[in-house]
Amino acid sequence: MTEATDMIFGGRFHMDDRGIRYCDIFPEIEKGDINVSIIEPGAAALWHRHMEQDDYQIVIKGSLKVGMCNAPYMDRNDLENFGIPEEQANLCYEQRDELLKSWRELRKLSEDKSIKIRNDVRAFIQDWPEDTSEVRWSYLSERNACDGPLFIPRYLWHGCYNYTNEPAILIYHITNKYDGDDEDRLDPFIAGWPYERQAK
Numbered sequence: 001m002t003e004a005t006d007m008i009f010g011g012r013f014h015m016d017d018r019g020i021r022y023c024d025i026f027p028e029i030e031k032g033d034i035n036v037s038i039i040e041p042g043a044a045a046l047w048h049r050h051m052e053q054d055d056y057q058i059v060i061k062g063s064l065k066v067g068m069c070n071a072p073y074m075d076r077n078d079l080e081n082f083g084i085p086e087e088q089a090n091l092c093y094e095q096r097d098e099l100l101k102s103w104r105e106l107r108k109l110s111e112d113k114s115i116k117i118r119n120d121v122r123a124f125i126q127d128w129p130e131d132t133s134e135v136r137w138s139y140l141s142e143r144n145a146c147d148g149p150l151f152i153p154r155y156l157w158h159g160c161y162n163y164t165n166e167p168a169i170l171i172y173h174i175t176n177k178y179d180g181d182d183e184d185r186l187d188p189f190i191a192g193w194p195y196e197r198q199a200k
Contacts, residue, residue, distance in 0.1 A: 012178075018043040019167070023178060032175045039064060039162045039170060046159030046193075047186040051106075053176040054121060055158070056149035062168030063141035064160045068152055071103040071133035072096040073192030095190050096133075104130055106155040121153045128156070135193045140170075149173070157186055 004014040010027030014020070019040045024033040032053070039045070039062075046067065057066060074096060079089040110117060110125040117125075128134060138150050140160075149172075152158045162168045176182070 018045055032173055033178050035172050035174065037170045037172070039160065039168045041162055041165050041167065044159065044161040044188070046161065046188045047157040047191045048159060049157045049184050049186070050154050050174075050182050051184075052154060052179070052182045053174050054154055055152040055172055055174050057140065057152065057160075057170060057172040058145050058149040059140040059142060060145055060169050060171060061142050062162065062166045063139060063143075063164050064168045064170060065163050066138045066140055066150060066152075066158065066160045067135055067193060068138075068156045068158045069133060069135040069191070069193055070107070070128040070156060071100040072186070072190055073135070074100065074133045075192075078192055092190055092192075096192065099186070099190075100131075100133060103133075103155075110155065117154075124151070124153050125155055141168075157191065 004012040004021075004023065007013050007022075007025075011025045012021075012023040014023065017040075020038040022036045025036060026034050047069070072095075076093065079092055080086075084092070107125060107128065107130055109115065110122050140150060160170065
């Protein structure tokens, strides 16, 4: 992955094999960033989460499959289907167990009224199961952009996949200025949530 470069009048530009991103394109906006990504066909950006920021995402051209999950896929036999050696599979399952435990702690933390979280965000987080993992997929496209942006609260893993043969344009607002320290990454293999890796 290449480093982002500064644009002439503020903001950042980044390009890699997944697509092109224009970040913080209106730098005088004090609350968060407005970003634009062009996501290439077949490209996936899965999974990451934040502790301090929420995201709003809308696709204005093309289509994306956007996923949110509270924890990795917890089925105990999915890795054996891929011929993963037992020792390696057990390490993966241990990591998944730790991530589910982390979710329980974060979900409980969201109940703490002393933490600055909007009540609707708190309710959204509490709507997710505590003791089991779940993924929710949304299909965002120019055809449903009139419904408004998809809301992705802090603490939930999320990412997207361009399942089409056309580039997709994603506009997203993050509620805090970009902070690379507020981004946990999760290997898609550890996450385990299946998604189709072929453009149509």
